[in-house]
Amino acid sequence: MKEYNKQSAEEDNVPETELRLNKYIANAGISSRRGADLIIEEGRVTVNGKLVKELGVKVKSTDKILVDNKLISAEEKKYVLVNKPRNVICTSSDEKGRRAIVDLLPSHLQHLYPVGRLDRNTTGIILLTNDGDLTQNLLHPTKKVKKVYKAKVEKQLSQQELDQMVTGVELEDGVSKFDKIVELREDESFRYGIEIHSGKNRVIRRMFDAIGSPVIKLDRVMFHTFDKKGIPMGMHRELTQKELKNLGVYMRTTK
Structure with missing residues (x-):
């Protein structure tokens, strides 16, 4: 396959802009x-059917660009918040149906x-977007993006267990800990507010399992600076202009 490079772009009169x-x-x-x-x-x-391996090549919106043999399009960036219900998986599709x-969109x-x-x-709350740079930034461990959850669990935690949750719980993939945990006195159930930045798989459920108080219900109420206020379960909304402006400031100051 013929390679597409900077010289090819110049021959095709691709503007530097x-x-x-x-x-x-x-x-x-x-x-x-x-x-x-x-x-x-x-x-x-x-x-346009030519292999690209050189960095710095410029392309036009009319070019046919494939990644892993799949056609892609540089669409307008979109940012949507969804209040996810139970029994919904966080993928774009599922082979099991x-x-x-x-x-939900x-x-x-x-x-x-x-x-x-x-x-x-x-x-x-979960954010969906086609902004790859933002996605990588928010998920990078060094950014320590805040996530806040409410958990309903099977039994009340002792003060020693609460302390252990912030000092560290030994799991099969290493020690994990919450940034904060507080008891919520909303009803007769055992409920806790949790702040965490770890992105480990099912880490909250596994930590409660490890101390003998499995999670009955888990709800994320905040991700980064976004909460689910005003978004009914199963519904969505696009980010406001103010939120988009704040995201722009965040990206410029955290590169």
Whole structure:
């Protein structure tokens, strides 16, 4: 296969103002720009049928660009909050036919990807977007993005167990801990508010299991600066202009 490179672009009269290929891939929600560079170098991208392995190539909106033999499009960036119900999985599709998070969205938003995951039985706020750079930033462990949950558990925790939750609980994949945990006196049930930045799979449920008080119900009420106020269960809303502006400030100050 003939390679597409900077010289090819110049021969095709691609203006210098056109979009760099890595940014085009990031805008399509495939990965961050840094991740797109790796995808290009691995030989997984073609432009108009020509293999691209050189960084810095610029492309036009009319170019046919494939990643892993799939056509992509650098669409307008979209940001949507969903209040996820139970029995919905956080993927774009499911081979078992289970209801996916994108099924809760109208067709023109179903190309978006969830930022992180909530397990099938966990409810609450989740962000979906096609902004690859933002997704990588929010999920990177060094950013320590805040997540707040409410958990209903089988038994009340002692003060020693509460202390253990913030000092560390030994799990099969290492020690995990909450940033904060407080008892919530909302009813006769045993409920706790939890703040955590760890992105480990099912870490809250596993920590409560480890101290002998399994989770009955788990709901995420905040992710980053976003909460689910005003979003009924199973519904969604797009970010406001103020929220988009704040995201822009966040991205500029956390690179």
